[in-house]
Amino acid sequence: MALNRYSNADKILLAVDSIIFGFDKAGLKILLIKRDFEPELGKWSLMGGFLKEDENLDEAAIRILQHLTGLRTIYMEQLYTFSKVDRDPVERTLSVAYYALIDIAMHDKELINTSAQWFSLDKAPHLIFDHNQMVEKAIARLKRRALSKPIGFELLPPKxxxxxxxxxxxxxxxxxxxxxxxxxxxxxxxxxxxxxxxxxxxxxxxxxxxxxxxxxxxxxxxxxxxxxx
Amino acid sequence: MALNRYSNADKILLAVDSIIFGFDKAGLKILLIKRDFEPELGKWSLMGGFLKEDENLDEAAIRILQHLTGLRTIYMEQLYTFSKVDRDPVERTLSVAYYALIDIAMHDKELINTSAQWFSLDKAPHLIFDHNQMVEKAIARLKRRALSKPIGFELLPPKxxxxxxxxxxxxxxxxxxxxxxxxxxxxxxxxxxxxxxxxxxxxxxxxxxxxxxxxxxxxxxxxxxxxxx
DNA sequence: TTTTACGAGTGTAAAAAAAACACTTTACAA
DNA sequence: TTGTAAAGTGTTTTTTTTACACTCGTAAAA
CATH class of the missing domain: 1.10.10.10 (Winged helix-like DNA-binding domain superfamily/Winged helix DNA-binding domain)
Known part of the structure; x- marks a missing residue:
């Protein structure tokens, strides 16, 4: 009975995609990456990867970000889980979105991936899949956060x-x-x-x-x- | 290449668990169910089930609630995705928590599952897995929501x-x-x-x-x- | 060397919002 | 008729928010 309950259920791919907010003299920016694999090769996308069997979501978000960019961010927070059936054309995939805050100048040298690039919010390109929707939700969340808690420790230089x-x-x-x-x-x-x-x-x-x-x-x-x- | 990216990734079971808030003369309550299967048979738990391949999370949350309780709720909202590796002892399972609001008196007749029961918040029993943590998070979210938006339409009778x-x-x-x-x-x-x-x-x-x-x-x-x- | 230009720094008064607060009304039951 | 229990109703005080303008210090230009 127990086995039935679980074994009848579908297993599904889980992606973790992160909206990386950075701040420098010019203002607030997000970090995007040019996809180097199909589908949507060459298009801009959030930093993303798949959750592994032996890690939780927070760990996956940190691992993926570190692996793709070299960045060790200070602050990451889960945002929302996106689950539209056809959101990924290749295969049914859910994506758990995270957002992160970092000080651009401070961490610029860590950036190892040359296809990653900072965009100010109003100049960001169209993104693949539902990633634009994720960014919008992240901006809204960040706004609410800024009104209810101090913000800046993670985004500003030490002085x-x-x-x-x-x-x-x-x-x-x-x-x-x-x-x-x-x-x-x-x-x-x-x-x-x-x-x-x-x-x-x-x-x-x-x-x-x-x-x-x-x-x-x-x-x-x-x-x-x-x-x- | 494309297939590799996806096919190397692990597929994982996805549960959907819902915190159902109800309101009546006595105050705010949550709806819990006595588990009729292993593991943790006989213990109290949130309403939950597994996400299917061909539905999104909102749909799953509604389907599961309707199936377990007969309730057609008015308001449901995604809360947070819980992912601790060992949160479910049987098998690696992520759970996306939802919370719902309903008027108890209005919907009492719909309730078909006799092992479902309303508990006031301070008298609720210990729940399985990480469900207590989910309830806490839901209460915190509901509080914030009540301070920033009108609430009550879903919880109160028409008059x-x-x-x-x-x-x-x-x-x-x-x-x-x-x-x-x-x-x-x-x-x-x-x-x-x-x-x-x-x-x-x-x-x-x-x-x-x-x-x-x-x-x-x-x-x-x-x-x-x-x-x- | 004087002038200009540019951002930094500073306080108060008016308006709006939130908090504190107590008595009267109604209708049923004793 | 009297007691009781919940409903209804405004004003004052306090706190918070907003609006607002001039001087300071330094470097560069005249």
Whole structure:
């Protein structure tokens, strides 16, 4: 009886596809790869691979990303499982989408796959299968996340200016923010530490550098906040 | 090459398990079933079954629920995919969890499976496998949902009193609310229509009955709101 | 050497939203 | 007629959010 229940059931291929968000001076970007195998050879796609019998999904997502790009990302989170019957023309395949956050400048040297490329969100090409839908869902999730938890630790360099953090929020929320209100709000969370150093890349006067107070940052990640701005 | 990519990959069993939330006078409940097959025969479990080759996950979730309980639910939503390698002792199985919302009184007659039973959240038994973890995640999701979108259409009878709606929010958020503030807030969304009828079940004076203005309700589901209360 | 240009930094007042709060009404039952 | 139990109803206070403009410091250009 037990064996029947299980043995009657269909076994199915499981893909894991990841939306890799990166951030640099120019804004928020996603990492795409040019497919080097059929079907859809030469088309752009998310980073993806198949789940193995002996690993869980989180492990697969990390393994695939590492293998395809060399990147060891800091933050990955499961997004949604896509299951349309004909989503993959070759064979019935479900795909569990993950999204990841990384600081582009920091990890650029790790990138080993030359067919991988960063695209800003508005200039990204059409993707294979249902990957565009996955990206949309990831953007929506990232937006919600940015409003309810601190974000940036994974996307910014270890030291960053207030304007970089503001720009990050602006690219995620796709909306200009008032700089005074932004600073006041961020400071009210107590997750930043202002250093005595300044960054003079972007201005002659120089801008204070900040780091995250990781303890308070992690507290806020757990408890959440209301970033209504 | 193409065939290789796919044919090297492992195929895996996919379960679909559903957390069914129901609401009645006594509060928020979940529907559990006593397993009638091994392993874990006789233990309590979520409603579950296996995904078939020719259906997508949403379809499977609906089919399984209908088959096990007779219930035709109004609202189902994918929650998360659980993938620990040894989560099912019989065989490697992934499970995609769904959660559903239904009005208990309305659908009680549909319930055909006598081993299915409603439990209030705090009195629910230990469940098999990782099902308790699924329930926790579903409760957290439902809470977030209640704060960002109207909820209740699927859980309440067609006509309901303001106190029933408040009680629903209170059981989801697990927190007492002030009745005047609640009414003011709900009214500000404009999703309710007050009828001339009164319900005298709970009080001698009788309480006004309301219905949802489905058009405005659906608008608010789409645009979301901030129910900070 | 003075002027210009550019981003950095800073605080307050007005408006909106949320929270706190208590008494009256109704109708049935005792 | 009196007691009881739930329904209904607004205002004030507090908190949060928004709007808004000038000075500072430095490097480059005049």
């Amino acid at each position: 960053f200016t207030m304007r970089q953090l503001q720009k990050l929020y602006e690219s995620i929320l796709d909306k200009k923010l008032d700089k005074r209100n932004f600073i006041n709000k961020i400071n009210s969370f107590g997750i930043l530490v202002r250093l005595d150093e300044k960054d003079t890349n972007a201005s002659k006067k120089g801008a204070y550098l900040y780091t995250f107070d990781k303890v308070k940052y992690d507290e806020k990640v757990l408890e959440g906040f209301n970033f209504k701005i | 309901f009193t303001m106190r029933q709606l408040q009680k629903l929010y209170e059981s989801i958020l697990d927190k007492k609310l002030d009745k005047r503030n609640f009414i003011n807030k709900i009214n500000s969304f404009g999703i309710l229509v007050r009828l001339d009828e009164k319900d005298t079940n709970a009080s001698k004076k009788g309480a006004y009955l309301y219905t949802f203005d489905k058009v405005k309700y659906d608008e608010k589901v789409l645009e979301g709101f901030n129910f900070k209360i």
